[in-house]
Amino acid sequence: MVSLHWNGVAHSRLRLFHFALCQRLVCGGLLCLFAWMASPAWAQPDFERPPIDYLHAEVNDPVAKLAKRVEAGEVALRSDPTFGYLPSVLEALNVPLSSQTLVFSKTSLQLHRISPRRPRALYFNDDVYVGYCQHGDVLEFASTDAKQGAIFYTLAQSEEKEPEFVRDRGGCLSCHASSRTQNVPGFLIRSVFADAAGRPKLGSGTFTTDHTSPFDERWGGWYVTGSHGSMRHMGNVICTDEAHLLDRESGANQKDLGDYFRTDAYLTPNSDIVALMVLEHQTQMHNAITAANFETRQALHQSYQMNELLEREPDFISESATRRIESSADRVLKYLLMCDEFTLTDSVAGTSTFASEFAAVGPTDSKQRSLRDFDLETRLFRYPCSYLIYSDSFAALPEEVRTLVLEKLKRILHGEDRSEAYQHLTSEMRRDILEILEATHPDFQ
Template sequence: MPDFLRLFAGPLTALLLVALHNSPALAQLEFEQAPIHYGKAPTHDPVMRLQEQLEKGEVKLDYDEQRGYLPALLQHLGIETSSQVLVYSKTSFQLRRIAPRHPRALYFNDESYVGWVQQGDMVEVMTTDPEQGEIFYTLSQEPAEVPRFTRDSGRCILCHASSRTQRVPGGLVRSVFADDAGQPQFSSGTFNIDHRSPFTDRWGGWYVTGTHGKMRHMGNVTSKNRRDPEAIDREAGANVTDLSELFDVSPYLTPHSDIVALMVLEHQTQMQNFITLASYENRSTAHYDGIMNEALDRPADHVSDTSKRRVAAAGEKLLAYLLFAEEFPLTSPIQGTSTFARDFQAKGPRDSKGRSLRDLDLQTRMFKYPCSYLIYSPAFDALPPTVKSYVTERLLAILEGQDESRTFAHLTTDDRKAILDILRETKPDLWK
């Protein structure tokens, strides 16, 4: 409870909390306060687990003279080098070291994201705590007997907790009009991109390797005209499979910035944000209901109509994104240049017919079975019971064909049946 509210008691406190609970100001969740305590609550994310192992001497991070701790960190976090994507816009923490001639490299798996720049002072890490969402760390590139991750104290969430991330601490993929130095031309606007984004708005300021037919994106090129930054040569950046003519690729772990990896990255970051939003909303509404119930002498398990609406709204957002509502249709086949697609699909799990929610389509849409693989994630499993029950019950109704709304009209009868069959076999506790 905010300090000033502690000056009041009983029904007056309740009335004030009602006002706050229904206030538009809560569109920006107060995640530093109760019940979330984002910056203070203990975390149980992959980086914290690795730190504990380092301090106990159970593992060691080997130091590479050229890339510092990067290779060892990827190994211990279970991140494939084929996930590498390269961004040359100056839109991140070590921006002074980033430019089209020496882009920043990003690597990721389902839970963690690692950023590396040439001759950088640190490696940047974003990783997922099942309850708190995305947590941000840095790791100094100075060799140490026991390397130590430093948790961000608030700088990262200035950008990573905004309307672009559903107003919770999260990840985002931005597309910008970048000049020859990598400087974004913000006067021309930027795009927050995910699987719903038009292809023409994607990957400005990023390198992209792969083929995509007649579709065009913003990657691999820069803005040449200061008076007209949007006049970029999309044709020159299309269907690029070799980056070696654009910059020296030898310092990087691979020569690729795979288009399939980029598509998965942009889907995944926003999917995680919707999971975090649903968790935060449920926990926040339960917290305020608890205070109200005590103040108004109501049953402890009473759930207000406002809370029900807020949980349902967050649940519907999660469901729509989970099931790829409003996904931008592909009009040409997509093919990457690295082993990322193979590596990603190999992680399963698969049903008795060999089907997986990780199976890629890349002909007319991203996935063969349009339901996000993050339904298997620890973060989804850790959703509070109320919102998790709401989401799973609604999901079952949708997949059984009981929901004929426009939101899910893109799902054919075959889509729904396949997804339902896969989930019943590979996640049998989902509807228990």
């Protein structure tokens, strides 16, 4: 999102217009759940033009693949009397029920379906996010394409016609392509001060959260189950006064949400704190990878165009393009190695099987170590290097930036780069991460 400033009247009118617009847009994915507040774009974004061509290039994300299989008759989605297509879709996309998190702030496409008594459920795996509202008109999807970033879809919760995934054609980008998503079509987790109806009190401010966020800024407008000791967050409570203060104590260390709403109206009774922490990291890690992908492709495209105008060699890469690519690589490394991660001051434990299921999926070395192993005492992961280094998105990075990221990463892990940004990595951590990658990642073998 490009920050713009207007006079007070124009700004107020624009915000009202944008609020009304975002209630009507078919904004399928994650995470209009998380935000509808963004500055509108007057001009066509760069990623809607070549070489990205976001709205028209073919995509091959998990939902697109499933849609093709459904259309071909290879997969039959079943409608459940209570949850519609949700259980069948989660099974088809291999999304675990234990990933369920619940958000009660009205910050989504189907905001009229959302309240503290009827929170919205979100389910996710490494590449796809599924949103569900009680009695909702549609299921909402945000799916990660290896080249094109976040792609948004809806699936009507109706048995009157054959199930069909409908791709959003730009409406979601009013929220999901901004500075909060690293200026690419992406994902975000928002923490807000929500009132008794679930309406966010925007005058109190909002937070875009990831693994660097202070604990006390996280999960406003969300339900949170699990223990976290003396640390306090914004979850499980509503904002009831004009001072916009939260009773953080009453929402702390909750393991049962039954006093807030009917938990039997959902597939599980949990909104697991560990799942929420993984979600925060994963969304911005995906955005960093997509941003590096787009920036590299755009930089090379513009450099090659200039080569033709200046009669240079066709494959010459300008100094400007090289700087852009290196900057993108550094941003990927920052997220990959969990730089500036918030230090936990107490231990964290969830209420579901999410942590064990998540950890079990990852590749392990001969010592049974994995980048998906949790710490949850002082930080999120035991080995602070993101598991998304194994993702299709990382593998699909343009060679110019991918090679650079890997070269820099190897220098860091071998102890050759002792820059201040990576001082959180002890010699033991660097060794362990390197040994795990050498045993499990093809680029380190």
